[in-house]
Amino acid sequence: MAEYIKLIDLTKCTGCRACQVACKQWNELPAEKTGFSGSLQNPLDLSYDTWTLIRYDEFEEDGGTKWIMRHDACMHCDWPACVKACPSPGALVKTDTGAVVHDKRFCIGCKACVVACPFDIPRYSKKEEKIAKCTLCYDRITDGKPPACVNACPTGCLQFGPKEQMIEQAHKRADAVGGAVYPSNPKYETHVLYVIPTEIQLAQLQHVNPNPKMPTTILWWKNLFKPFTLLGIGGVAGLAALHYMIKGPHRVSEKEEGGEADG
């Protein structure tokens, strides 16, 4: 199976939210009970029942208005922290396609992935005691169809195709509009790429990690300590203990490196 990439060209997004609805339709996710949110963004955040949404950022620049709409969903990391952190075999799997999928049958609801994800993607349901997130429509792409969101996108903002082709396209488009490709860290590959227009600073947008990295705690935990903890300590407790050992009690860090999500 070939590796794929979903390309999100922000210069072409009109915020129509066809992707948001198509995701719910294909994945049979229920509507949330929402209220007036003060902006078009609704629901306000990802959830167990909302795997993708358009985020609207409105700001002033050079006396003019800027309004950026961004399709936000799982980035499908090439080296996924969620999978690394997950103690339950089969609950979170990185597939050959590049899609990182979850299987609710095996999820034990430990939330290790929620803590680990550098993009704050997996969402936990107290009621179901499980997590859920975008699967890149693994059930569609393995059948030769694009993900539901890409299929619904009317403007060409969302595209889907073989990895190399999409990477080339992303850079070509970024060059053409004088923009940039995100994430740009060559050591941190994802199966979702953005073309960001030149006038946008990532820091101006909601829910973006400008410099994603595998959390070091995960590396320590998985590669060094996990074999020992399996001897008897429960996974969750182990992770928490380890976190405490390394980072100490939680406090707001003044100098969190590159916005690294370390829980």
Add this chain to the structure above:
Amino acid sequence: MTNHWIDIAHADVIMIIGSNAAENHPISFKWVNEAREKRGAKLINVDPRFTRTSATADNYVRLRSGSDIAFIGGMINYALTNGRIQKDYVVNYTNAAFLVDPEFRGPTDLDGVFSGLSDSKYNKTTWKYQMDADGNPKKDPTLKDSNCVYQLMKKHYSRYDIKTVCEITGGDPKAYDEVYDLYTSTHKPEKSATIMYAMGATQHTYGSQNVRSYAVLQLLLGNIGVAGGGINALRGESNVQGSTDHAALFHILPGYLNTPKASQQTYEQYVKESTPVSNDPMSANWWGNYPKYSASLLKAFWRDADLETGYSYLGKIDNGKNYSTIPIIEQMAWGKIKGLFCWGQNPAVACPSSRLVRRALAKLDWLVAVDLWETETASFWQKEAGVDPSAINTEVFLLPAAASMEKEGSISNSGRWAQWRWKATDPPGDARDDLYIITELVYKLKGLYKKEGGAFPAPILDLNWDYAKMGMDGHVHHPNPREVAKEINGFFLKDKEINGKVYKAGQMVPSFAFLQDDGSTCSGNWLYCNSVSDTENKMMRRGTSDPSGQGFFHDWSWCWPVNRRIIYNRASVDMQGNPWAKDKPVIWWDGLSKKWLGDVPDGGWAPGSKYAFIMLPYGHARLFAPGMADGPFPEHYEPLESQVRNLLSKQQESPVIFRWDKAVQGQVCDPMLVEGAAACVFGSPDKDKFPIVCTTYRVTEHWQAGQMTRWLPWLGELVPDMFIELSEELAKEKGIKNGNKVRITSIRNLEGIVAYAMVTKRFRPFVVDGKKLHQIGMLWHFGYKGRVTGSIANDLTPLIGDANTMIPEYKAFLVDVNREEV
């Protein structure tokens, strides 16, 4: 659309004005983006508020609602004064060279009005051309005669300089200058620009003149008939084009034929007065074929009646009377209308002064609502509507209808493509498709008239309706839309020899050129003749070949007329038949085969042998349009409700709009009529009570009056509540915070409506005539039925319409906004 969706990709500049295309026509951005990506096209957006369309535009410029004609007038003046016109095109294809009656006077001479104004109407005797001995307009191809259209136009637009224009619109002169320069750069023959517009342009008291101003601009730049050009009305519903073509309007019959008037008592007289005459052999004068189309239509309605009898069956409208939405509401309010069918329509939410509409519905004896869900209209008598059900005597029938996926038929899109759709699934429960419902109704009516007689039964009894058969159970079985399509195309009623070829009775008419005026053919709509042949329903075609590479896709469905994808395409070539733009030709003359290649040409005549605009009697597109009710040139007037004096002339609002408030003055009538027609006109003491300009619009997540989307959980999740948008500055002045509840009032509704406030940078106050002017906007999707509900925006809108069409003014009126105390 003069062009079609795919063709937007050929534009060098795209101007979206009076439209929020990104939001309301999302698919259009596929082609807008392609033009920008592949051609380096620039996107201009003109809007009072910064929208999802503005967010993606290269140039966004502001104007306050109600000042469009000033904005475009400024651009026309810029083109005329800077030599930014395509001269060969203007001289040869438009009426620029035509000489006008020397007695004609315009707003420059008469301080805002045209000659002939008396008693709120124009006597148009001076709005005419000087004629030569053959009865053709005199011309001055040098464009120097002071009475030629070009010189009159120059004079007219000389007042629209950028400074004056910006004082009117509240725009920024520098930004306007940039946009004017960019847009008019497409006057070069090889360049084209397109205008995409929608209801923001049309729903004004001068809506028709807004669109006229686009036509004038595009003609001066040589942008009509060419690829990537045109003026493109983005239709608000998927089949509005089809409903217009098939005349779901009072003033036309299918195919844009005239509705007969009371003064036209015979078919002979009707045809004579409807058929234009030209004495110029260069003019194709296509409407000269009118009698063939009207005869074929009568034969489609009444197969066995002769033409004179068939014509006598047609309803006639009183001369000069209007029967559109606003007059219907008014007549209902007077109690003069007894019954109403609302077919996929929700006037209790969608029509202006909807409070008045709901109360007028209570004066009906009966109301039939045909819809997918129970609409506000169908439930106007219920408690949710704020009324006492026991006080309402109207008998209401709700017929559950099938959705588009649950029935078969054609849909005509904005680009005039009639595309066949197949049924995907059965409708739920007792829901039926529209054809079934109306067929059963027709048979019931025929049965009743047959049994009981009654007044004038012949038109119903003789009406041809053979798309289905009545079953033994008394119900109609399987009416077949394909049979309807055949009749719309038309077929021969008897054997007929045309140009040496014999067509047998029952054969499909190959195209409208074969329709006959003697009753030997029928056709339900001449424009759709050619859509069904003896062997296929072309609307079902799904071929994807595009041999010319110009995006015509002639084998994909079918479009009117005769599968011509870009209309007026004779104007896309020079007088020798060479395309103005070599890289995006529409048609081109092949000297060898003596034929046009490319798109289906606007007539097969050789280049230069016929004028370009074949539908007009004189063959030239009209920069000067004497057919308009409110002036042959577009002139800026203020909306009826405005905080601003007309800075261009002493004529405040359009002098010829019909004023309902004046019409009911002094009459003994229901107070609701006075209230609904009340207007907060400039200069009245009420003006200060309603200082804020308001406009209404849609979001992409909901659909029109909401009856189809407010019931859907996923769409309700996205936009769950009625809200207004207002600027941070206004919010500060009024002490309103984002997310607060506010009450909006108008002179028609002092009690007002409640909505959430979205405080945003995307609205900003304007400075007009030296004063700060606030504008807000609100959605009109909400009502009291459905999973998500909210206040009805149209409870505030005025009962006033365009001078030509009577389309309601939904886009510029006055309100006040205050924080709702909790």
